[in-house]
Amino acid sequence: MSKITAAITGVQGYVPDYVLTNKELETLVDTNDEWITTRTGIKERRILKGEDQGTSVIGINAAKGLLEKTGTDPKELDAIICATTTPDMAFPATANIIGKAIGAEGIFGFDLQAACSGFLYALQTGAKYIESGMYKKVLVIGADKMSSIINYEDRTTCIIFGDGGGAVLLEPDTEGHGIIDAVLGSDGVGEDFLHMKAGGSRRPATHDTIDNKEHYVYQEGKTVFKFAVTNMAEAAAEVMERNELKGEDIAWLVPHQANLRIIDATANRMNVGSEKVMVNIQKYGNTTSGTIPLCLWEWEPQLKKGDNLILAAFGGGFTWGALYVKWAYDPK
Ligand code: UT7
Numbered sequence: 001m002s003k004i005t006a007a008i009t010g011v012q013g014y015v016p017d018y019v020l021t022n023k024e025l026e027t028l029v030d031t032n033d034e035w036i037t038t039r040t041g042i043k044e045r046r047i048l049k050g051e052d053q054g055t056s057v058i059g060i061n062a063a064k065g066l067l068e069k070t071g072t073d074p075k076e077l078d079a080i081i082c083a084t085t086t087p088d089m090a091f092p093a094t095a096n097i098i099g100k101a102i103g104a105e106g107i108f109g110f111d112l113q114a115a116c117s118g119f120l121y122a123l124q125t126g127a128k129y130i131e132s133g134m135y136k137k138v139l140v141i142g143a144d145k146m147s148s149i150i151n152y153e154d155r156t157t158c159i160i161f162g163d164g165g166g167a168v169l170l171e172p173d174t175e176g177h178g179i180i181d182a183v184l185g186s187d188g189v190g191e192d193f194l195h196m197k198a199g200g201s202r203r204p205a206t207h208d209t210i211d212n213k214e215h216y217v218y219q220e221g222k223t224v225f226k227f228a229v230t231n232m233a234e235a236a237a238e239v240m241e242r243n244e245l246k247g248e249d250i251a252w253l254v255p256h257q258a259n260l261r262i263i264d265a266t267a268n269r270m271n272v273g274s275e276k277v278m279v280n281i282q283k284y285g286n287t288t289s290g291t292i293p294l295c296l297w298e299w300e301p302q303l304k305k306g307d308n309l310i311l312a313a314f315g316g317g318f319t320w321g322a323l324y325v326k327w328a329y330d331p332k
Pocket residue numbers: 030031032035036039040116155156159220221222223224225228257258259262286314315316
């Protein structure tokens with residue numbers, strides 16, 4: 001019997017309508033378009049506005065669009081894995097909220113948190129359920145409403161993040177398409193440099209935690225930048241070496257969109273030309289778990305069956321990873 005791999009058989013993204021431009025940020029904090037553009041590559045990001053709008057809104061929109069375009073009945077799904085750092089609530093899982101809204105209640109599902117590497121962790125986890133023969137259709141979502149944990153008075157973080165995400169369908173393949181290999185890692189040393197101090201069990205919300213602005217992303221950008229450049233590029237290089245892939249064998253690098261300079265460094269280490277690198281950071285900023293599915297969605301019309309893709313990410317934790325994916329279908 002041929003080996004079962006987990007193929008991505010569809011992808012759909014979702015971003016909210018509201019566009020937060022660098023110009024508007026200039027009215028909120030002491031910054032300017034030129035600084036943001038040269039240091040990060042970001043021009044604008046999307047913000048999910050409105051009362052009671054959580055990350056599930058992004059996941060539900062992406063999942064509904066995906067089911068429609070792939071002709072999948074929600075009752076056929078076996079599992080939902082939602083990678084997110086900004087769940088609607090501490091519990092229940094956002095995956096459960098999405099499952100109910102799309103008509104897939106009753107199935108196995110859970111949230112997975114690995115900050116900006118969350119989608120890659122979730123994809124590899126979902127792939128194992130398919131490869132083992134346990135499940136036939138696994139919905140993997142990466143979505144974040146980063147604006148819910150950003151301090152719009154802190155110029156070092158508010159210029160970076162945005163809201164958005166996407167969903168992919170994983171199904172069994174016996175022709176060698178799908179997730180072929182993964183290098184994933186983490187190091188708790190990252191806690192000091194990138195975290196949200198309060199709101200968890202160590203420091204539950206109090207008047208003090210709110211007054212001290214502890215419910216927002218705290219980042220020591222320079223340190224995180226150094227770790228990100230090294231680890232994202234190393235993970236990508238390792239998965240390539242293990243699979244005897246050279247730069248010319250790669251059709252697309254699909255990098256986490258944290259900073260254009262980190263993306264360029266990864267592409268250089270892989271010996272992949274900029275024409276083969278998916279970049280949409282200028283439109284969406286860093287959507288944490290959402291960046292990679294948003295790239296796959298935008299480039300889907302250009303992806304061909306058999307294309308070699310390297311997906312690479314780095315994030316809080318620290319966490320990092322690179323997946324080797326052989327694309328399973330031609331543009332429809
Ligand atoms: O996805 C999760 C993982 N996160 C990342 O990968 C993010 C990694 N880090 C970064 O992308 C970059 O470190 C940042 C974009 C966050 C910052 O860029 P940087 O080139 O490392 O700038 P910096 O922090 O060294 O700051 C340089 C200067 C400072 O001023 P002084 O001390 O030189 O006078 C900052 O105060 O730029 C100042 N600055 C700003 N100026 C205008 C910091 N933020 C801003 C701003 N506008 N928004």
